[in-house]
Amino acid sequence: MTNAESYLKSEQSNKLKVGFFGITGCAGCLLSIIFNEDEILDLINAVDLKAFPFVKEVNSDESFDYVFMEGLVANKEDLETLQKIRSNAKFLISLGACACTGCIPAYRQYTLKENYEHLLYKKTENLEDLKPTPIDAHVRVDYYIPGCPPSKREIVNFIKAITVGKLPLPNDNPVCVECRKNNNQCLLDIGKPCLGPITSGGCDSVCINGGFECWGCRGPTKDMNLKLMINVLKSKGFDEKFIQDRMRTFVGLKLPMLESVLHDTGNNAESHNQN
Numbered sequence: 012m013t014n015a016e017s018y019l020k021s022e023q024s025n026k027l028k029v030g031f032f033g034i035t036g037c038a039g040c041l042l043s044i045i046f047n048e049d050e051i052l053d054l055i056n057a058v059d060l061k062a063f064p065f066v067k068e069v070n071s072d073e074s075f076d077y078v079f080m081e082g083l084v085a086n087k088e089d090l091e092t093l094q095k096i097r098s099n100a101k102f103l104i105s106l107g108a109c110a111c112t113g114c115i116p117a118y119r120q121y122t123l124k125e126n127y128e129h130l131l132y133k134k135t136e137n138l139e140d141l142k143p144t145p146i147d148a149h150v151r152v153d154y155y156i157p158g159c160p161p162s163k164r165e166i167v168n169f170i171k172a173i174t175v176g177k178l179p180l181p182n183d184n185p186v187c188v189e190c191r192k193n194n195n196q197c198l199l200d201i202g203k204p205c206l207g208p209i210t211s212g213g214c215d216s217v218c219i220n221g222g223f224e225c226w227g228c229r230g231p232t233k234d235m236n237l238k239l240m241i242n243v244l245k246s247k248g249f250d251e252k253f254i255q256d257r258m259r260t261f262v263g264l265k266l267p268m269l270e271s272v273l274h275d276t277g278n279n280a281e282s283h284n285q286n
């Protein structure tokens with residue numbers, strides 16, 4: 012080994028060993044990392060990038076300090092990959108809504124097979140399909156970076172923080188806090204079904220800034236007032252089916268109490284189902 016090679020090796024051994032993996036998902040979360048054009052090279056230099064199969068040909072699957080995992084468990088292969096990676100990682104980061112909440116693919120649990128069967132690719136019969144579930148239904152997760160897709164800024168800040176030995180604090184404020192700072196008109200006030208009050212912030216209220224209501228992709232806040240949110244939506248004329256479908260779209264599996272809270276609030280809305 013030359014002097015230069017041994018220098019580089021010792022430099023690498025001092026760096027955090029990091030891997031980026033994906034199971035069932037659309038790769039949008041992994042793209043959020045690559046699309047940090049301005050900072051991605053600095054970040055990659057700051058860590059020892061042991062694996063990123065999406066962009067690297069040679070990848071290790073052994074001994075990581077941090078692994079970022081995109082996607083949810085939808086088949087047996089996902090589960091085996093996840094379990095293997097978990098056993099080789101000191102910290103596992105759940106990256107994006109599919110990994111954190113199950114996201115839209117998990118909505119399959121709330122609809123009849125006949126509603127989506129025609130969309131299935133024939134080969135899925137051989138994939139040993141499992142109930143679609145977020146990764147923390149199967150393994151321990153140390154940190155969550157939510158969102159569909161997750162915020163590029165949040166990913167960069169997270170990697171910067173771990174390179175100096177810190178874990179950033181999760182954002183516990185609802186989307187409304189950022190939305191008010193951005194001086195947006197409140198969409199609830201004009202009768203739109205915005206889930207900002209019960210959804211964890213950190214996305215800079217990007218949807219509302221663009222005129223769209225929040226659908227809750229970053230998951231519920233720890234201390235959400237679900238009952239009040241339901242009552243507000245009902246007072247705006249949305250019926251139970253609409254509210255249930257909307258809240259389940261991204262985070263149904265993280266709201267197991269939804270049906271009973273809906274039942275508790277009673278259906279006092281004038282019918283205004285937007286479906």
Ligand code: SF4
Binds near residue numbers: 040
């Ligand atoms: S969270 Fe969204 S962007 Fe990420 S894999 Fe799932 S669907 Fe794609």
Ligand code: SF4
Binds near residue numbers: 190207
């Ligand atoms: S538009 Fe939505 S996120 Fe913004 S303040 Fe109103 S309810 Fe909250």
Ligand code: SF4
Binds near residue numbers: 214215217226
């Ligand atoms: S505003 Fe809501 S739906 Fe949009 S990115 Fe933020 S949390 Fe997700």
